[in-house]
Amino acid sequence: MIGDGFVRAVEATLFASAEPLAPEEVALHVGEGDVRSAIAALAGQYAGRGIELVERGGRWHFQTAPDLAHLLRRTREEQRRLSRAATETLAIIAYHEPVSRAEIEAVRGVQMSRGTLDVLMEAGWVRPAGRREGPGRPLLYATTAQFLSHFGLGSRRDLPGMEDLRAAGLLDPVDMALHQLQLESANEQD
Amino acid sequence: MIGDGFVRAVEATLFASAEPLAPEEVALHVGEGDVRSAIAALAGQYAGRGIELVERGGRWHFQTAPDLAHLLRRTREEQRRLSRAATETLAIIAYHEPVSRAEIEAVRGVQMSRGTLDVLMEAGWVRPAGRREGPGRPLLYATTAQFLSHFGLGSRRDLPGMEDLRAAGLLDPVDMALHQLQLESANEQD
């Protein structure tokens, strides 16, 4: 397998890229060949090594093996902790996307404070995703490819507990009428 | 070898580092163990792959195999139709060269947009041809040898004269309007 020039080329391209690459993007660099098979072969070769080839939202990239985190963790660059409001908002967007601001507020039971969405968009995890056709044409939010790669998710199906939550009906479209009772009267006082 | 936890740790450490690392620096991360042997083992495993572990002045780092560097910067040619403005500009330069920008605009009767000349120069058909002595010393443009060969011309004298154009109906205002219509709709697809 080491002798396979095509697999080598795919390996080098994925290694050199600053961003995760989709097979089609890899193909633009390596030319004719079965990129998907080459990626699958590489992923197999790297499994169990200190470096892994992983898929994130249809794109592939190399990263260090998660179990070695303790060796590599850089304490001085400790990531800023997300506030509780921002963490919940991110989870709501990820599990319900695309979702409007009003729907996020309905789940959390409070108005969203300024900056909550900004923080998530600045981190590159959340993006505006068009408007919903309907009254008021509300702006919708969804997660990004960067969100998937940052949190090590192959796709949204890999969100923790996704299937259980769906089965339990907890991810059904938010029934806005249900929340209006409190939200509306509460907002009037703000 | 894959199962060797220590080699994995060295591999991940070298991969994640922004700088080439000396064995002693690697040791700071991975703790007790024979770092040099691990590095030697890794260098052997990666030999001939798309990624290589190389030594630079006593420090080690991963890099793309040098023979694959050409993959990282790929040039892709796309066929694009020259816009009407650019085609007219090219024709004016060909018939009037050397000619200044202001003269081209005077003949076309419209201002030239930024980039029109850039496109023609990028295509290799037009070159700057010195400056005209006189007020403002305007930059002059002329066609290239590549222009002649692209259009199958031995020299500029082979350009059809005004009588040829008239005979071909290319100066006929009615035909012109029709032709312009076709050109315009073609340009809209750009």
Next chain:
Amino acid sequence: MNAELPICREEELTLSLGTWEGPLDLLLNLARSQKVDLAQISILQLVEQYLTYLTRVKALKLEIAADYLVMAAWLAYLKSCLLLPNDPQQDPDPEELAARLQLRLQRLDAMRDAGARLMGRDRIGRDVFVRDAPEGVRLVRKSEWRVDAYDLYAAYGAVRARSAPVMHVVAPRAVLTLEAAIDRVSALVGSRIDWRRLEAFLPSSQDPAFRRSALASSFAAALELARKGRLELAQAGPFEPIMIRATPGG
């Protein structure tokens, strides 16, 4: 589902409302203090806890945000509905309202839990690392411009046709104006009362273009003078010579 978050005991609930992110958050924490699955929660007990909590806050004369009071009023209403004998006519059905509240708490709890689990994943830059300074891959798009010779010449033709001055040049021609013809015909016809051909009044010239012009203007002059009663016109038949004479006695 809620195992990862610490369960707040009722006695641990601080009385400061600022601790809670709104009434739903407070309700969720009260619900957790029941130490049962949210699906089995006693809504009546929860309502009781909430109202008691607000009463204690009020007793301490702490300021209560409006939305807590709105929720309290709604919960008090829900409580009274739940306690009343089951009335099938009642709309909305109190049992359903309670179920909805329960669903809301479950939803929020699920998302809170999901958020925590998300944050706990192997995250890039914290648990897993990508290359710090990759070479980067680049795709340079180069345009190959397409234009053929016909396009080029047609474009030049179009430019020239567009910029050529659009002007109708009339070459100078020898003409006899109507005014000159009137003067000439009226002078020549004088007071003669014998018929003469129109052609006899034309100035002599070798220029056929001028002769045609003179014929036309002289005829028009004759018509004009006839209209004024100064002369008479006669023609024996179509294409016969046109004859002119001064009006007798005119």
